[in-house]
Amino acid sequence: MATTPDARWHLTADPAEFLDRARPFLYAQPALNTALLTVADTLRTRGPHVYGGGDPLLGWWERGGRVRGAFLRTPPHRVAVSPLVPGDGPGDTDALSALDALDTLAGELADRSPELPGVMSDRATATAFADAWRRRTGAAATENLRQRLYRLGELTPPEPAPPGSARTATAADRDLLVRWHQAFLADLGQERLTDPGEWADSRLAYGGVTLWEAPDGTPVSMAGATRLIAGQIRVAPVYTPPEHRARGHAAAVTAEVSRAALAAGAREVLLFTDLANPTSNGLYRRIGYRPVRDYAQFTFTPGR
Structure with missing residues (x-):
């Protein structure tokens, strides 16, 4: 050409x-x-x-x-x-x-x-x-x-929510964030783009990770969020350790970080999902995310 x-x-x-x-x-x-x-x-x-x-x-x-x-x-x-x-x-x-x-x-x-x-x-x-x-x-x-790229429509938090509550990750959670970020990439089979410690530090600097805690205070799931750019925030990553899955924690923490993104002024809240994982795709649809386009x-x- x-x-x-x-x-x-x-x-x-x-x-x-x-x-x-x-x-x-x-x-x-x-x-x-x-x-x-x-x-x-x-x-x-x-x-x-x-x-x-x-x-x-x-x-x-x-x-x-x-x-x-x-x-x-x-x-x-x-x-x-x-x-x-x-x-x-x-x-x-x-x-x-x-x-x-x-x-x-x-x-x-x-x-x-x-x-x-x-x-x-x-x-x-x-x-x-x-x-x-x-x-x-x-x-x-x-x-x-x-x-698949998804855009948030009407946020619909899970009802009932799982036991526990959400909180913003702090410096005391750094080691946990590093381990969970590494585990998230391993689950996807993806290469590491940045040093896990540097990733954790950058997110902690602006409150960019939300944790869902069980009633006893044990963190059981996390959802990250990018900084606000061009009126949008992207939710990434969402990770739940295997021993805490299938209990509604990922849906709850994703809904919470999405709500926080809207409160921070985002006109659009986005996220990507692996199309090979029907569980996560179904989860995001249930809490209000709608497909935009497929990526490869x-x-x-x-x-x-």
Whole structure:
């Protein structure tokens, strides 16, 4: 595919520059770009190597004088791309432009990061980028995680609530948060993006984790929440140790952290779920979350 003369990717290692240029595009559909907004803001506020030792690479796709797409990568992790593929017809002009943009991005990244481990985006965009990467590099691409983005409608806390109550995690809970965050990632089979201790410290700094405690004071579940960005807060992660599951704790703590997000001024409250887990998907629907779009993660394996 040939990029039109007025269309190109602009690349930078500076998250502040990225947000300055891409913010109007990202804010136009903040829910669909929630991960990019959160990661870029974290890079801006906590430093470029919070997710790893490599320098981040960020960029925006400009066509006709307007930003129409964005991506970021924090080595050694996958590239995250904004949803770009609209329509479903092979002759759709915007769809063809999006495929052109993704093919061009694959070429840019293949030159800079031939070891790229994968991509994450909405499923249509991730699939199109994986196809472009395969053409450019000969690598195999395997879809290894499918998620669904949910948006809170009318919050409906579980009735009756399980015994116990919610409280905001404090510094005294740090070791517990570290262990539970590691266990959450292990359950998903996902790589660690940040040091667990640094993750816990960053969340504790703004009260970003809510615990559900049993009547005897034992923590039995947790739900995290991102900072308020573009009028939205994303609930992540939600974790309950195996010995405390199937008792309503996850629903109760998720409802509580969602209520707190609304009280903090969020116009939208979001969360992602693993589509391979029907229990969690059912739980979130019952307390008021509604599907927005499906997302996917692909892993690349170098060709032989």
